[in-house]
Amino acid sequence: AQSVTQLGSHVSVSEGALVLLRCNYSSSVPPYLFWYVQYPNQGLQLLLKYTSAATLVKGINGFEAEFKKSETSFHLTKPSAHMSDAAEYFCAVGGYNTDKLIFGTGTRLQVFP
Amino acid sequence: NAGVTQTPKFQVLKTGQSMTLQCAQDMNHEYMSWYRQDPGMGLRLIHYSVGAGITDQGEVPNGYNVSRSTTEDFPLRLLSAAPSQTSVYFCASNVAGAQYNEQFFGPGTRLTVL
Numbered sequence: 001a002q003s004v005t006q007l008g009s010h011v012s013v014s015e016g017a018l019v020l021l022r023c024n025y026s027s028s029v030p031p032y033l034f035w036y037v038q039y040p041n042q043g044l045q046l047l048l049k050y051t052s053a054a055t056l057v058k059g060i061n062g063f064e065a066e067f068k069k070s071e072t073s074f075h076l077t078k079p080s081a082h083m084s085d086a087a088e089y090f091c092a093v094g095g096y097n098t099d100k101l102i103f104g105t106g107t108r109l110q111v112f113p
Numbered sequence: 114n115a116g117v118t119q120t121p122k123f124q125v126l127k128t129g130q131s132m133t134l135q136c137a138q139d140m141n142h143e144y145m146s147w148y149r150q151d152p153g154m155g156l157r158l159i160h161y162s163v164g165a166g167i168t169d170q171g172e173v174p175n176g177y178n179v180s181r182s183t184t185e186d187f188p189l190r191l192l193s194a195a196p197s198q199t200s201v202y203f204c205a206s207n208v209a210g211a212q213y214n215e216q217f218f219g220p221g222t223r224l225t226v227l
Binding site: 041101103 | 117144146148155161171205210213218219220
């Protein structure tokens with residue numbers, strides 16, 4: 001069975017501050033891990049994904065995430081927040097034996113000027 | 114490519130009414146899925162399909178039917194709408210084969226059941 005836990009349903013940062021959104025996963029098989037972003041009134045779009053190549057994954061808009069097997073984590077970071085980063089972020093897990101994705105409950109990021 | 118399209122964007126139903134949410138993709142993806150998004154609950158899988166003629170249940174299938182007669186289309190039918198089905202519904206598609214799990218999402222349908 002697979003699952004993801006996103007710690008913190010809301011995160012607020014000031015513009016220019018570090019963004020850290022937490023995701024921990026549980027998987028009985030080697031996982032594929034994803035971060036998606038949802039802007040208001042839109043569908044989800046892929047930020048980045050881990051598929052067992054490099055453990056540090058770079059995505060769009062300056063975001064990156066590091067796969068840490070020992071901590072079963074895949075936290076999303078961005079060194080300097082921008083107002084346009086305000087959105088909801090979802091972590092998701094898949095695996096080599098399934099097409100299904102299991103999504104976390106999401107973290108809403110607010111960016112203050 | 115239009116990607117994944119969904120219609121309608123908004124819908125209001127009365128309890129007991131039925132309706133079909135439409136989803137189409139033009140990327141020749143084998144795998145398609147329907148999710149519902151509710152506050153604090155993330156996205157939950159309703160039904161999915163691995164190809165034309167093949168469908169299966171997800172996490173929350175009760176009250177919904179699907180069919181997949183073509184690769185492109187994957188409609189979701191609400192048989193008898195209930196207020197608990199008030200939600201935002203997303204359709205997604207991807208190339209089959211787990212290593213390509215990146216799913217492409219439609220813009221969503223916001224459904225209210227009174």
